[in-house]
Structures are given as structure tokens and as C-alpha cells.
Amino acid sequence: MDFLIAEKINHRVMVHPPEGQTVAASLLRGHSVEQAAKCMVVEVKHDNGELSYALAVVSGHRRVALKKVADCFRGVKAKLAPSHVASQLTRCMMGAVPPISFDDRLQVVVDRDLLPTPEIVFSAGRLDVSIGVDTGIYLNAIRHQIGSISE
Numbered sequence: 012m013d014f015l016i017a018e019k020i021n022h023r024v025m026v027h028p029p030e031g032q033t034v035a036a037s038l039l040r041g042h043s044v045e046q047a048a049k050c051m052v053v054e055v056k057h058d059n060g061e062l063s064y065a066l067a068v069v070s071g072h073r074r075v076a077l078k079k080v081a082d083c084f085r086g087v088k089a090k091l092a093p094s095h096v097a098s099q100l101t102r103c104m105m106g107a108v109p110p111i112s113f114d115d116r117l118q119v120v121v122d123r124d125l126l127p128t129p130e131i132v133f134s135a136g137r138l139d140v141s142i143g144v145d146t147g148i149y150l151n152a153i154r155h156q157i158g159s160i161s162e
Contacts, residue, residue: 066112076162
């Protein structure tokens with residue numbers, strides 16, 4: 012939230028019972044699951060053996076397609092990052108990761124299917140607080156790339 016306030020980004024804050032599952036959180040917050048910005052930290056392996064990390068952002072009703080994420084980053088394969096790595100890169104517990112990266116090692120890739128959604132809703136780094144923000148404003152505020160990364 013500090014980032015949104017510092018950047019003077021219009022947003023709404025929702026306080027609700029703690030929930031880390033996308034469908035249940037969407038019900039608690041009172042919006043469609045399609046509006047939820049589900050975030051997964053993905054470890055991408057490259058042909059030289061190096062690893063890179065992506066924060067894959069997809070609509071709540073979709074799944075992250077790991078092979079497509081690997082393709083976006085010219086990797087040979089991808090998997091969900093180990094939880095300790097994901098927590099270190101995001102400084103958040105799993106289930107509460109917002110679609111914003113404050114670590115240069117974690118590159119944000121937003122799924123193309125999320126773009127038509129007028130407003131996205133996501134966890135604010137905690138399981139009991141969520142943020143709603145205009146999708147276009149969100150995209151203008153963060154460093155990201157767009158890719159077809161869901162199934």
C-alpha cells in the first residue's frame with residue numbers, strides 16, 4: 012500500500028477475514044474471481060543452467076502455464092519457486108503476494124487475458140487486506156511485460 016500511496020495511485024482498501032485461496036478471497040471481497048490478480052513466483056531455468064525468477068500475474072479463474080512463462084523469459088523449463096525463495100523475493104507469505112515486485116531479481120509478467128479487466132483486486136502482502144485498482148493505472152505504475160501465460 013505504501014507504494015500506491017507514494018505514487019498517488021487511486022485505489023481502494025478492503026479489510027476481510029484472512030484468506031489465501033483466490034476463489035474464497037474473491038467471495039469475501041465481493042467481486043468476481045476473474046477480477047482477482049493471482050500471483051505466483053516462478054523459477055525459470057535457462058539453457059546455461061542459470062535461474063531467473065518471474066512474478067506471474069494471471070486472472071483468478073486461470074492457471075499459470077509454466078511452459079509459457081519459461082518461453083517469455085527464453086528459458087528451457089519453469090516450475091513454481093520454492094516457498095523460501097518466493098518469500099525472500101516478495102517479502103510476503105504465499106497467498107498474500109501482490110502483483111508488484113520490489114526486487115530486481117523478480118520480473119513481473121502480466122497475462123494478456125487479465126488486460127480487459129477494468130479493475131483488478133489483489134492481496135496487499137497480508138491475507139486480511141486487499142487492494143482494488145484500475146488495471147490500466149496498475150500497468151502504468153509498474154515495470155512489467157505482457158505475455159500469454161495462462162491456461
